[in-house]
Amino acid sequence: MPPDRQPHEVVRPARQGTSGGSADPMTGRLLDGRYRIGSRIARGGMASVYEATDLRLDRVVAVKVMHVGLGDDEEFAARFVREARAAARLSHPNVVAVFDQGDDDGTVFLAMELIAGHTLRDVIVKEAPMSPARALALVEPVVSALAAAHRSGIVHRDVKPENVLIADDGRVKVADFGLAKAVGTDTQHTATGGVLIGTVSYLAPELVSQGISDARADVYAVGVLLYELLTGAKPHEGESPIQVAYKHVHEDVSPPSLLEPGLPGYVDALVARATARDRGLRPADAGVLLHHVHRVAHALAEGVREDPELTQDLAPLLLHPDTGVPVVEEPVREDTGTTGPVPAGADHEPTSLLRAGVPAAASASAGPSAPRANGQDRAAAAAPAPPSRPGRRGRRWRGPLLVLLAVVIATTLGLGAWWYGWARYSTVPSVLEQGRASAVAELEDAGFDVVVGEAVYSNRVPEGRVVSADPGAGSRALTGDEVTIVLSLGVELYPVPEMAGRTLEEAEAALAEVDLELGRVREKFSESVPDDQVVRSTPVAGKELRPGAAVDLVVSKGRRPINVGDWVGEPADEAQRTLERKGLVVQRNEDVFSDSVPAGDVVSQEPGSGTLFKGDTVTLTVSKGPELVEVPGVKAQGVDAARAELESLGFVVRVENISDYLGLGFVFRTDPGAGEMVPKGSTITLYLI
Template identity: 35%
Template sequence: MIGHELGGRYEIITRIGGGGMALVYKAHDLLLNRKVAVKVLRQQFVHDEEFIRRFRREAQSAASLSHPNVVSIYDVGQEDEVHYIVMEYVEGSNLNEIIQERAPLQPDEAIHIAAQICDALVNAHQNQIIHRDIKPHNILIGNNGRVKVTDFGIARAVTASTITQTGSVVGSVHYFSPEHAKGTSTGEKSDLYSLGIVMYQMLTGKLPFQGESPISVALKHLQETFVEPRAINPLIPQSVENVILRAMRKNPSERYASASEMLKDLETSLQAQRLHEPKATFFSEAGDLDETRVMPAIRQSAPEVRPAAPEVPSSREKASSQQAASNTQTIEWEDEKQKGPKPWWKRPLPMIILTLVVIAGLYFAVKSVSNSLDVPEVPVPYVVNMEEAQAVQAIEEAGLMVEQPIIREFNEAAKGIVYEQSKANMKVKKGASIRLYVSEGTELSAMTDYSGRQLTAAMEELEALGVSKDRISSSDKVFSDEDPGTILSQTPAAGEPFDPKTAAVRFTISKGQETVVMPDLVGKKEAEAKVLLSQQGLKLSDDNIVREPSYEPEGTVLAQFPYEKGAQVGKGAEVSITVSSGLPSDAIQRKLPIVISPAQAGHSSEIRIVYSDATGENIEWGKRKIKDTQRFTIKVIVAPNKDAMVMVFRDGLLVDSFPVTYDSAEEPSEQTVPGKEEPPPVIDQPAQGEVQPTDPNTAGTDPNTVPEDGNEGNQPDGQQ
């Protein structure tokens, strides 16, 4: 039943109680998001119309009441063969548990509880409802101290014609009223008697009547007096004892006239002026005809012998005379003259013999029947916690029978163990039947699928089912795309049966996404950027590469999105980059030829060329060692809003600079950087990126020849 969703609305959490007729579960109302108590009729009674009627009557009786001291009824229904009542869930204990733990209670606490019970009875009686089963087990006390009366399973309406049952009595024998035990009509005062016993038990820790069997207890309610409360607990005020004595009078007329009257007496019983009031005394105005008493024996008058009458009476006179003899217990003698020979059956001796024979026959017949009915009593063996086979053997060895079928239900006891029996700790007639309740083991619940849910919510739900916190493990934590604390997997798996009392539950929990540091991609080549992203576990698809014109060299990363360098990024995240596709369409490449001589002819000078153009400032073109005059071609990029400037350094000193403008329609004219003496003949140097034809006979012999890649890799691609 646990884990079942009853009526598509009430999710059963755990079993919290039960009685002979029904089991009570704690449940969660999924529609209104609140805790409720669900009472479910036991399976063995689902085909018993009487129990079903009684079960429904409980819902109707309680639902007709609206009072803070009566458990509220929310819903009633049936699902297949499951009959259930949904009622208010009271967080706390029942009064029987409190009595077992710490009775006797203090008088003020007992009066506080009794007054609330009595207030509930006032409301019930005003609505013509008699509870008929007031006992500590049916009194719930919340953690806030509020008392709630529950279990109207055998309640009756005052006006109902079926207020008693012929041949049987339903209720709890230790709390019966005398009239209830006799099976006669039970009214409001019967509930007050039961409340008096509850008060007696709260204040003394004992029941007023105990016995070896329910019948013996019921007879004590009818015939015997109980030990007065103050004889057991002298701390009980006399005023409080008086309330109990009056409520527990065997004669209903001597009890309180109504629950309202008893409530008023309870509310004032602890007032200072009443604590030491005189003990209550009671005098019945009319005795109970059913009461056991000593009476004188009824005797007949001695027969009067008269002489025979001289006259013969007529037939009418004879009948009159016989009637008179019957009324006065005397014997009339007839005249000897009227007596003729009597038939044998009228003669004394044969009649006496016949009478003796009949009496003897009846005696032996009665004795024979009595012997057959006089079955010896035997004690019922206590077989709870035994295995089924051992229990059956013990019962049969005691001369008793096991009632069939044996009731098998899920229980906390191990499978095959007897967890309950009927007629325990008492004597019964030999051959009587004993009912056994055998455990089918703990009812296994289907494991819920907690994947995708937060750990805290799952733990709360499991603890409500009875799984202790120390059996819930969540140490396995891994990186994932789920939020931190989200359950990724579980053991037992979803749908597997598990026992909340013993099962260990293990969860694998998400730590969230694994993060990495975003690398700086700007200025890197496209291929290099891809390698850096792959090393960090980040993704770059072709669709996320944007290409646009730029003055940066083609293939250079211009921007990265959406993460800046140094940011913490979830591993596996998508990244976009912008890559240069080459120069804009309005950019122009210019070639500036420069003839440069060494400072002194025949001596080596170091030439260094630096330029600024649309692609950047102070770009190093390169350095050269020259001993004679040489021509160099410098390529620059100019734009509508950016001219170029070429600067020549010789032996570390700036010797000249040459502008290159965008507006010029022609290539720039050749510029000259002379030395301090007349320069030797000029040796042309190939423009950067161009190949100069060489004489095979002289190739490689001039140490001052500038190599084809004379920019030493400093000139950007496409700008030579």
């Protein structure tokens, strides 16, 4: 597979059937005790990328694992870690986020954001060639991401369609910041003996020929990428990577309009500016290129077919073939009639490679390395002009005077129209994503009055930076006109309102007021919160969330009912322990005699059954057992007197004669005997003599 067709590391493609072959040893492995490695997504020259699960945060990530051997090189690993940390510092909506970096027993890895979608290469295959507006809409977030990197001192060095990811929701993300720099920090990049970092189709000439690169190398790659979007083809093709690299060094990128006629000249100029072989003619970094992209996008949005001034402004300068200094148009010299390049500074404005009014195809051959003229042409140009034939006598003076007057009037009208229709207007500069002070200073320097409008929320532009301007970048306005800028409030966040104590309906209404959604509702008994009122929320009150985020609620079902149970006839101590363990209060009444319930058991309870709530009271009546009465002494009493006394005490009396009964009728003894304590109602037997 050619280098520029490698699959990207962090984009998750659609699931496909499993091919044959041995299983990947990384699959199923747990890295750093945190990342459970799943199926492999892609494999490159230095690393393989796997879909993995972050067990600590319960999310799916992409884990890039360096190939065996590379991680063993301590110097390489140290550079890799440094650049991974630098890339992780990039916080930009169009940059694939780096979450973590680690070394698990010699396995060096990166944990990154996993993007579900496809790459820009897929878009090129399906859509290119595409309209300039569509191409710039895809390029703009790429340039914005590179601009953020360049401001942080990070050069990508491997900008290509495979490293531009497009999520299913349309977000554009640039991946692999810092990795190429980690590999090539101390490597000389030459076309012959060194290591070429980056795909050959997008390499800047100076990286091939001199082994040097800076932010302008990324600018060159973006220019090639834009060319490919506009035409569906790469600007330089060859049978081998060396041939392609040679063309980058020795051949200019041709105007896209040669393959796609009808493109505006300023689009050709933007491509020429970004892909100038002399890096001094390119934008200094992606931030400057982003400004140019915004100007071209604005012109396209306004339906401008041709804009000579914009074309002139964007096109790179034409250089003198011998001295390398900018040159100007080649006017006819009145003293000799010859033509030739005039050095810059000879009281002329420098011309551009793509001059206003010159077809892109014609201007493409006038690159910095194109020959100006051969020796025969220069000799012919240096020869004196042939003498002119003597002219006839002039007409009458009235004719020339009228012509002169007409010229003066036409010139005056033309200058007036030019002034009032164009020259007195200034171009509004692009201040998008700049801080307030920087934006105001740039607009005021351009001659405009600045009005700061009401700030708005933005999920893309950081807080305090410009979201929009009216008139927009590239518009023409009079000096002194007002330009209204709108600043970002940052990501729109709303605090979770206090939910506790509200009814479910009230809570749902309160969430709707701050653009939050009601999530999962779970019911729970509560001793302190009444039925149908919110106990708590997750996240808690005050936590700031994005619009549409869900808030889970716990709603009270009221107090938990406690089953009392029937404890009559059961041991009172056991009943008390059980009821108190349930949270009830037990009150005991132990003053009751019972002939049927043993002592210590429950005779009765209040309430007798049903349910109570925590803290309610249960009254237990506990048996003292049967009431005991002392048997009186009735020995030697007559049977009738003894019976009467015992029955008065509640005893049952039974009479029997002893074996030696004499017939006297007196009590000889009792059973139970006198003085014994027996339950009231017991039977006392009288034995008569």
